[in-house]
Amino acid sequence: MPHSAFTFDELQRYAPEVAEPDDFDEFWRDTLAEADAVPVLVDVRPEPTELRLLDSWDVTFAGFGGDPVRAWYTRPAGVREPLPAVVEYAGYGRGRGLPHERLTWPVAGYAHLLMDNRGQAGQYGAGDTPDPHGAPGGPWPVTWGILDPRTYHYRRLITDAVRAVEAVRALPGVEGDRVTVVGNSQGGGIALAVAGLVDDLSAALTTAPFLCDMRRAVALTDLAPYGEIARYLAVHREAEEAVWRTLSYVDGVSFARRATAPAQFGVGRRDTVCPPRTAFAAYNHYGAANGRPVPPEREMHVYPFNGHEGGEAVHVRRQLRWLGSVLHPVGA
Known part of the structure; x- marks a missing residue:
């Protein structure tokens, strides 16, 4: 896989004007207000595991439309005091799996909530949260309901993700004022x-963001998930204007501009799934619209010879060290 066509200096300056609808803020404010009308926690029950050093709970919370969304809540066993929390979002086509599959954050001493992806499980990992809202669109999650932003799958998934932050803050043993969000690729x-939607997070960690x-991403790669949008438009040629309009409501660059939390990014320079140029677009706009005289702290790690896998364990170590420095700064 070749390097990005941009030099590193060009990537550092790449800050395109991404189309943003005039009612972007109103759209998301109304969407989240509707979700907030329903109490967030539905069910929390202990989940038996063979992990003696960790405790896990099977959590159900109310997401978009009050729909039940599943998650695993895991924390170090025997720790009584409240802990800072990490909310993790899974990749495209992946569900929450089993509670022992993702242990980095609870083993590092955090309370950890891993959210299921509604309707997506089965390609790379099991899940049990359906997406009951049907609408015209293609056969892949990225094209479900894509003709209208109100029916689009990612309106529901992003709403679920915001509600996951509210859910973890309502769980026992969590320092509600110290919540971090984490994800790779779609996550x-x-x-x-x-x-961009929650203004009191402690930090955000994003790797190879979809x-x-x-x-631009649809023009740069034929690989899924972006390639699935191109394949949809190859058949539904008359839908192009509607599709671009819908995608403008969920573009990460617009969310990044509104973010206020410290952020760490990671990309593989040879990534042909989520091209590095698109991650730099979000990074270079990060915090630009938050109204603060000083933008939030942010850093980018680039792995020149890696693709979508990025820095893998090396990058996770950097994430752990960086988050520790944000939550426990020297001299504080």
């Missing part, structure tokens, strides 16, 4: 969206 794009600079 990274969702974490960026939440960072959903950024989307019109």
Whole structure:
């Protein structure tokens, strides 16, 4: 896989004007207000596991439309005091799996909530949250309901993700004022969206984010998920204007501009799934519209010889160290 066509200096300056609808803020304000009308926690029950050093709970919370969304809540066993929380979002086609599949954050001493992706499970991991809202569109999650922003799958998924932050704050043993969002690929794009919609997060960590600079991304790669949008438009040629309009309501660049939390990004320079140029578009706009005289702290890690896998364990170590420094700054 070749390097990005842009030099590193060009990537650092890449800040395109992404189309943004005039009612972007109103759209999301109304969407989240509707979701907030329903109490967030539906059910919390202990989940037996073979992990003696961790405790897990099977959580159901009310997401978009009051729909039940599943999640795993895991924390170090025997720890009584409240802990800072990490809310993690899974990749495209992946569900929450089993509670022992993602242990980095609870083993590091955090309370950890892993949200299921409604309707997506089965390609890379199991899940059990349906998406009961049908609308015209293609056969892939990225094209479900794509002809109208109000029926689009990602309106529902992003709403679920914001509600996951509310849910973790309502769970026992959580420091509600110290919540971080984390994700890779689709999860990274969702974490960026939440960072733009929730203004009191402690931090956001996003790796190889999907959903950024989307019109450019569809032009740059034929691989899924962006390639699925192109394949949809190859058949539904008359739908192009409607599709671009819908995608403008979920573009990570618009969310990034509104973010206020410190952020760490990671990209593989040879990523042909989520091209690095699109991640830099979000990074270079990050915090630009938050109204603060000093933009939020942010940093970018680039792995020149890696693709969509990025820095893998090396990057996770950097995430752990960086988040520790944000939550426990030296001299504080």
